[in-house]
Amino acid sequence: MGLGEFKVHATAGNARRATLMTAHGPVQTPVFMAVGTKATVKAMTPEELKDCGTQVVLGNTYHLHLRPGEKTIAKMGGLHKFMNWHGPILTDSGGFQVFSLSQLRNMSEEGVEFRSHLDGAKHFISPEKSMEIQMDLGSDIIMAFDECLQYPATEEEIDKSMALTYRWLLRSKAAMTRKESLLFGIVQGGLSLKHRLKSMEQICSVELPGYALGGFSVGEPIHLMHELLPHVAPKMPANKPRYLMGVGTPTDLIIAIDSGIDMFDCVMPTRVARNGTIFTWQGKVSIKRSEYREDSSPLDPECDCYTCTNYSKAYLRHLFLSGEILGSRLNTIHNIHFYMKLMELARKAIEEGRWEAFRDDCLTRFVKK
């Protein structure tokens, strides 16, 4: 397969089993991508990530630009070498983080001037600067620089923001000159089907190796996303990967795959693991519960991860209550393994013509508790 080629091997309704070829190897989809915002997936080594079935790790332009700086990472051989992760890396463009993390100073056609949330220093990011940062990092999949509107917003504000995001996509494409990298556009439009379809028309009119849906899971009731997805995702180019940004729970992933989404990322499995919430095939487990005080069983009897193979709920509860670092590590290993196993089984179910049954079984299992 050539760089950027997206080959669909099997379908089940809107669900697809495909392969995307990147400069650091093939990505089997549907895929869940582990979030490594500051050049690390928190509490896990790259070897542990690989052992859990991780294919793609996410990095972030905003955070890495502020610290340690993309020029430093470039001098150290690029982000793959710097973090010792030699599989595909996708980097977000910084738009979302500037709007959600920094003290926003000044928005213009040119770009965004903002103050660092770390030290208040002034920075400026534009489509060209975002592309330069992501190319310096050596990213395999580069996200276009988009304007991330805060919701709720008026019709006029949404239209204006979509038009700016479109103009910034054209500038991103012109500035992304690294031939090993794949540039993905980002469809905006909030929760209005009319605006989503209009943004999709604009963004997908630009020839690109992949397209993302942004602007969900930014605080809106998740059922609105579930209702919108079947009307939007299947209308995106069928021969290109579709990436749903920042989503989601195991239930969200199954529903989105059923609507035709191929790629996902979410901080949830790693974040909630550190807070003692464990995803299992029987629903969620809160390890701090007193019922687990002398429970010798693993987190999930149906899981074969390192944590479930070697440790009891009693021990993991003890580590959590004691605030031990090992507790975060073992819980994260399990949650990441769970998400990767869920994607592996989804890929097999689509390949083997069992998707509908697998989908329904998951939705029943995950709704408990």
Ligand SMILES: CC#C[C@H]1NC(N)=Nc2cc3[nH]c(NC)nc3cc21
């Ligand atoms: C509006 C918009 C938008 C999207 N734009 C870019 N560049 N990154 C994103 C990252 C996200 N993470 C989450 N949820 C945690 N929603 C996201 C949406 C975006």
Ligand SMILES: [Zn+2]
């Ligand atoms: Zn496990």
